[in-house]
Amino acid sequence: MNTCAYLEKAARQWGDNLAYVHGADSIDYRGFYDRVLRLAGGLLALGLQRGDRVAYALPNSPRILETVYACFAAGLIVVPINARLHPREMAYIATDSAARVLIYGPTFDEGLREHRALFGTVEHWIGIEPHAGAAVFEEILQSGPRLERPVDVDPTEPCWLFYTSGTTGRPKGATWSHRTTSAVTMNYLADVYNIQPGEVVLHTAPMSHGSGIVAMPVVARGATNAIMDTASFDPKSLFETIERTRTSHIAFVAPTQIIAMLDAFKPGEYDLSGLRAICYGGAPIYVEQLRRAIDAFGPIFTQIYGQGEAPITISGLPASAHRSLIEAGDGRIGSAGQVRTDVEVRIIGPDDEILPLGSVGEIVARGDVVMLGYWNNPEATAETLRDGWLHTGDVGLLDDQGYLYLLDRAKDIIISGGNNIYPREVEEVIVQHPGVFNCVVLGVPHDYWGEAVHAVVMPEAGVELDEQEIIGFCSQYLAGYKKPKSVEIVDELPLSGYGKVQRREMREKYWVGHGRAIGGGGIDQPEHSA
Structure with a gap:
C-alpha cells in the first residue's frame, strides 16, 4: 500500500x-x-x-x-x-x-x-x-x-x-x-x-x-x-x-x-x-527530572526507544507505566520500556549467540519497522542486518518481565540534547587543522545537554593551540551542535600496547560518579544486571 x-x-x-x-x-x-x-x-x-x-x-x-x-x-x-x-x-x-x-x-x-x-x-x-x-x-x-x-x-x-x-x-x-x-x-x-x-x-x-x-x-x-x-x-x-x-x-x-x-x-x-x-x-532523562516533570504537567509522558534503522520504535514506556512505576518507586522507570507489539528483541553475545534474560549484551531487533538496508552501501547493510536481525550497536538487557534496559553503546556515539553525534566525524574535521597532530572526541557529562562534545587535542610539535581556535575551525565544517563544547590541549594521548588510543579509558575519568544509562528514564542499572 x-x-x-x-x-x-x-x-x-x-x-x-x-x-x-x-x-x-x-x-x-x-x-x-x-x-x-x-x-x-x-x-x-x-x-x-x-x-x-x-x-x-x-x-x-x-x-x-x-x-x-x-x-x-x-x-x-x-x-x-x-x-x-x-x-x-x-x-x-x-x-x-x-x-x-x-x-x-x-x-x-x-x-x-x-x-x-x-x-x-x-x-x-x-x-x-x-x-x-x-x-x-x-x-x-x-x-x-x-x-x-x-x-x-x-x-x-x-x-x-x-x-x-x-x-x-x-x-x-x-x-x-x-x-x-x-x-x-x-x-x-x-x-x-x-x-x-x-x-x-x-x-x-x-x-x-x-x-x-x-x-x-x-x-x-x-x-x-x-x-x-x-x-x-x-x-x-x-x-x-x-x-x-x-x-x-x-x-x-x-x-x-x-x-x-x-x-x-x-x-x-x-x-x-x-x-x-x-x-x-x-x-537520557534522570528519574528526578522525570518525577518533577510529572508533578508539573501530569502523568502524560510516554517514552520511545528506536533509531533511524528502526524508526519509532523498538520499545516504549506508556504514560500509565510512568505513573505506576514512579508511584511505586519501581526501578523499571529507568528502563526503555517494553518491546513494541510487533517487534522482536533479543540480547546477543560476541558470537551472536542469544543470551538468557538478565544478561548484558548487544540489542538486536526485527520486524516490519526495521529498514531495508543502507542506501547503496551493501557492506554496512551486511554488517548491521545479520541473520534477519538489526544489530543496533546498543548494549542492554531484557528482564524477566520484558523491560528493556539500555546500559551503554557499543559504538562511541554521543547524544547531546537528543542529537546523535559521532566522534569520528568531529575528529576528521579537527585533524584537518594544520596545527593538530591527533585528537580524540568524547562525550562528557553535562547537566543540561546530557552529554557534551569534548575534544582532547594533541598539537604538532612546537605549535601552540587554544580552545577557541579549535572550536572556530570546526564551525567552518560542522553543524553548531556537533562542535566541541570544550577542548583540552595535551602533550600526549594514551595508547594501548597495540598503539590504539585508549578512548574508553580516557572517557571513564569524566564519568566517575555519573550514570551511563541511555534512552531510559534514569541512570541506575537494575539490581539483577550482569
Whole structure:
C-alpha cells in the first residue's frame, strides 16, 4: 500500500478537519490532499522518474508535509536533511542519495549558493521563496498536471532515506519502504498514543526527524498538525500555543526540552489542561527530572526507544507505566520500556549467540519497522542486518518481565540534547587543522545537554593551540551542535600496547560518579544486571 493512501482516506473521511496550522497558514484535509497531488504532478513534470530522490532542507513548516506526501504519491523517495547541518554536510547527503531535486527554505539560500558546486547530482533547485537560479515551490505545485490518485506501489519499494551516521562518521541512508512507514504509523497508534480524529498534535522538535515521523499517524487519523513557528525551542511560546490551539499531544521532545519546560513552568500561568500525552526519547532523562516533570504537567509522558534503522520504535514506556512505576518507586522507570507489539528483541553475545534474560549484551531487533538496508552501501547493510536481525550497536538487557534496559553503546556515539553525534566525524574535521597532530572526541557529562562534545587535542610539535581556535575551525565544517563544547590541549594521548588510543579509558575519568544509562528514564542499572 502506498503510504499516501492514509492521506487519501483522511481527505475522504475527515475532509473538513484541519490538516495543519502554522501561524496564519492553515488548510483542511481536502485542500491538503489536493496540494499534495498537484505537487506530485509538478515534480513528475520536471522529468523525475519513479524511485528518484527528492531532498529537502527546510525549517519546520507545512511545506515539509506537502513534500513528503507528494513524494509518496508520485512513487519518489524523500530525503529529509537536518536544517541545522552545515551546507557541506547537506551536500554530502544530497550527493550520496543522488538526489535530483533539492527543496530549501530562504534561510539556507546564501550558504547553499556558496557551496552549490558540491551538490553534484541536483538538477532542480526549488526555493520556498524566489531566489536567483531556483524555481519557486508554489509555481512547481501549480505547474504540472495534477495526479488523479497516488501511484500503485509494491509495499517493499523504498520511499524514505533517513540519514544516520555510523562509526566511520559518514552518514548512511537508512532505507524505509512503504511497509516500514505503514508499520510506523500503525504501531504508534497502537502502542505510543492513540490519536483521534480532530485532535491537535503539536510539532516543536525538528520535523526532519522524530516529530515529522509522528506526523504520519496524525495524518492517518485526520488530526491536526500544529507546527510551531518559532525559529528555536521556546518554552513560553510552546505553552502559549498549547493553550491557544488546545493541543492534546506533543509529537516529540528531547529530554533537554523537558528540562527547559520545567525551568519556564509557572503553575496557572497557562491553561495546559488539554494535554494528554508528551512523547519523548533520543537521550537520557534522570528519574528526578522525570518525577518533577510529572508533578508539573501530569502523568502524560510516554517514552520511545528506536533509531533511524528502526524508526519509532523498538520499545516504549506508556504514560500509565510512568505513573505506576514512579508511584511505586519501581526501578523499571529507568528502563526503555517494553518491546513494541510487533517487534522482536533479543540480547546477543560476541558470537551472536542469544543470551538468557538478565544478561548484558548487544540489542538486536526485527520486524516490519526495521529498514531495508543502507542506501547503496551493501557492506554496512551486511554488517548491521545479520541473520534477519538489526544489530543496533546498543548494549542492554531484557528482564524477566520484558523491560528493556539500555546500559551503554557499543559504538562511541554521543547524544547531546537528543542529537546523535559521532566522534569520528568531529575528529576528521579537527585533524584537518594544520596545527593538530591527533585528537580524540568524547562525550562528557553535562547537566543540561546530557552529554557534551569534548575534544582532547594533541598539537604538532612546537605549535601552540587554544580552545577557541579549535572550536572556530570546526564551525567552518560542522553543524553548531556537533562542535566541541570544550577542548583540552595535551602533550600526549594514551595508547594501548597495540598503539590504539585508549578512548574508553580516557572517557571513564569524566564519568566517575555519573550514570551511563541511555534512552531510559534514569541512570541506575537494575539490581539483577550482569
